[in-house]
Amino acid sequence: MDRRESLKSLLIGGVAGASLGVSSCKPNESNTEAQSTVNDGGGYGRTPSEMEHDRRVMAEEYLTEHELATIAVLCDIILPATETAGSATDAEVPVFIDFIVKDLPYQKLPMRGGIMWLDAESRKRYDRSFVDLNDAQQIAIVDDIAYPDPDGERPEMGPGIKFFSLMRNLTLTGYYTTKMGFDDLGYAGNRPNLWDGVPEDVLAEHDVDYDPEWIAKCINHDTREEVAQWDDDGNLLN
């Protein structure tokens, strides 16, 4: 399977087996009856029309193999592997970029044009496309476009600076919205738990504290399963 095919199969796998059922307009005497007519949601709670949109976007071919290869090189310059975390391509960021420029089509042209600009700059300097340069040559170009130019000292780099900024944004988003990115960030949410306030050591580190009067009114999780009862004045009894 070539790179393009493997990308495609990764994307299409997500919606395989989607059905097109919709709920009925007849009166539903019970909830369960209606539920049985609902679609499978494409794995992330989609409606039938949203699944159709996904299928259409995934079926479209936009970025070429060369463009995706260029994106892969740039992604890994932006986020190379570390001792503890994988690289952007390890996190399949190019797959995300391949999808998102089709899903948000206003990004198509900046992506395609940016890659053309990069290749033109590479050929001007080294007579080769960007992906065919050695590491030092690639970094030499990247160093000219990875930083803004507020004083206009590198006016001819303008399109490249703009393109690299787009690549950096999409790479960061694509990376940190994966399991690998969550782990690198240390993200600890999106799971059932009981929030019981800011940890003591964090409070101490920041110059803030809990007002005892305020905290006294807050939920004591030991009582969460007891059905609430109030007196006539709205004072909670349990």
Next chain:
Amino acid sequence: MQIIESPKVYDAIVVGSGAGGGMAANILSENGLKVAVVEAGPFFDPKDPATMTQLKNPWESPRRGASTKRAFGDFDMSWGDWEVDGEPYTTAEGTSFKWWRARMLGGRTNHWGRISLRFGPTDFKHKDVDGLGENWPISYDEIKPYYDRLDKMIGVFGTKEGRYNDPDGFFLPPPKPRLHELYYIKGARKAGVPVIPSRLSILTKRINTERGVCFYCSQCNRSCNAYADFSAGSCLIFPAQNSGGQIDLYTNCMVKNVTTDDEGLATGVSYINKEDRQEYQLRGKTVVLGASACSSARILLNSKSKQHPNGLGNSSDHVGRYLHDSTGAGISAFVPSLMDRKVYNEDGVGGMHVYSPWWGDNSKLDFPRGYHIEVWGGMGMPAYGFGYNVDAMNKYIGGEVGGYGTKLRKDVKRFYGAVMGMAGRGEAVARYDNRCEIDPDTVDQWGIPVLRFDYRWSDYERLQAKHMIETFQEITHSMGGIVLGDPPGADRDYGLAAPGEIIHEVGTTRMGDDPRSSVTNKYQQLHDAKNVYIVDAGPFVSQADKNCTWTIMALSMRASEHIVSELKKMNI
């Protein structure tokens, strides 16, 4: 095309299944009435795994939650937003209005912020204070018993604070503030702005044995599969069905008009079945409109007959008028001392744990009505857009802007959780000229004439937004933060959101004692047809500096019990 009539006669046909319609369906069926609920979108149950987005990870979406298909992102549980395929609306030249329409059982309650604030005594009689707008024909004391029952029935956390115009209720205990909220408390108090625990309809504690208790994933906008937050399906309609209530749900059915007889009374509704595109009629002794303020106005205006030549309930020419949305403006702030944070799970409940109710004295200010402040921030779940602001923040701290590699990776972590924000939600003054009406030239894909909006802000709202922005800047500075971006000035109306963007539109069928200047009486019964009631935010005379949902429900409860009582007395 033949209209297909149903032989069954319902005691009540409820149009719409959100806060107002859901409450009506619950109260009416619990009182033994045979109820039809007609909803323009599909069936939805928050615990259905096929449609559930709660606890999904961003990588389960190929676009990582971007807003391509849903205005608030892939995982937000609203089907339908400011745009609905095949159901357009228009605006008068030179004006702007954004009209949110949920198309699903439970309506907008499946994704809303659960901010559940009672209106206060002043809110019902604000004309007495400043001479603007109109007083409600009811007082806080008349509605208080319904708010009290609502608190116990649905559940809302908060604290007793004894503030006159922010009445206390029957509260569950609130969650403790998060770190950025402690910063906000400190900054706001320094700026003379009070802060109290927020009041959200989320169960921090059990209120019955049917619904679950919050497990702190902060995703109420995804609609809770444990039914621990308020949604109209899970908390009003399903419980009523489960306890034997006779409710027939007609989903994917778009009501076109109310049908009337020779005496001008309602006989039922006509609707389009979205699946076979045929028109059907349902018969009912009463019709209860809870389709949302503007949708109910549209249905009334499209219900013309010999007896109601100007549209049903519109002999006063007031249907669609006095439309008003909450005002909104906000800022984002970067707080350098929140950099390099220890990372832990601080999800909490869906939404803010603290907020600021209106504190000002408008007699000393250059705008007449108040606003409350909502706070956001923290170490949220990464989604599409994460990492886009690294350069901006480096600029503020004098760090190296741009770059790649290990340095970039470190920057992402340094800035994670260091951005927060404040948003004002304020009261606009209801005006006769701000309205929606039928666009004579345009129909939707169901052949139903659509609404045209004609809405303009006045200086009352612009100056209020100016005050918001100035206050947020002051609070930001007081907590050692930096406002991100240039604060909007007069050229941008101080960041005032376009009408409709805050999704609190009310007032289109306002209540009153005088049939010449109002659409319904104080029980939300049409002056012109006594067996038609409106239970959404249409009958609101004014919006207050609160959110409208809790008041929609308290009033819908009251109107529904009025229906039961009037049916018993054979008055309708």
